[in-house]
Amino acid sequence: ADLGVYALFLGWHGEAEARSAAFLVLIVLQWAVAFSIRGEVSFFKLFKVKNKVFFCALIAAFILQVAMILSPFREILHLSTIHADSWVACLLAVLLVIFSLETHKFIGRKIKKND
Numbered sequence: 001a002d003l004g005v006y007a008l009f010l011g012w013h014g015e016a017e018a019r020s021a022a023f024l025v026l027i028v029l030q031w032a033v034a035f036s037i038r039g040e041v042s043f044f045k046l047f048k049v050k051n052k053v054f055f056c057a058l059i060a061a062f063i064l065q066v067a068m069i070l071s072p073f074r075e076i077l078h079l080s081t082i083h084a085d086s087w088v089a090c091l092l093a094v095l096l097v098i099f100s101l102e103t104h105k106f107i108g109r110k111i112k113k114n115d
Contacts (some may be wrong), residue, residue: 005093009086016080021090025080028094029063031058036101040115 006023009018034054068074069082082090 005090008089012085013083016078017082018061020074020079020082021043021086024069024082025090025093026066028090029097031061032094032098032101034058036098036105063080067069 006018009021012018056058068077069079074080
């Protein structure tokens with residue numbers, strides 16, 4: 001998904017925004033994986049689990065992510081600001097991966113249930 005986003009954005013907005021979009025997708029995918037591997041239950045049910053340290057770390061990571069993209073610190077990583085349509089495309093790429101993870105877990109639960 002990350003390389004696909006980079007290739008797509010390279011044609012749309014150029015290398016700087018493609019790099020920024022790939023960075024955004026890579027980080028957000030890691031958050032999704034962190035939620036997904038916490039158990040066999042659905043990704044969306046994991047938001048109900050009370051783990052304050054995990055959620056505080058996730059919020060801190062989100063703040064750092066936004067700060068890196070929207071602040072002057074982005075120059076350190078050679079990032080650029082991301083257009084609104086790019087945010088939507090990044091979100092769709094992440095949702096596609098989450099859907100794939102959820103489908104895999106759903107099938108795994110059905111197979112385990114039938115054994």
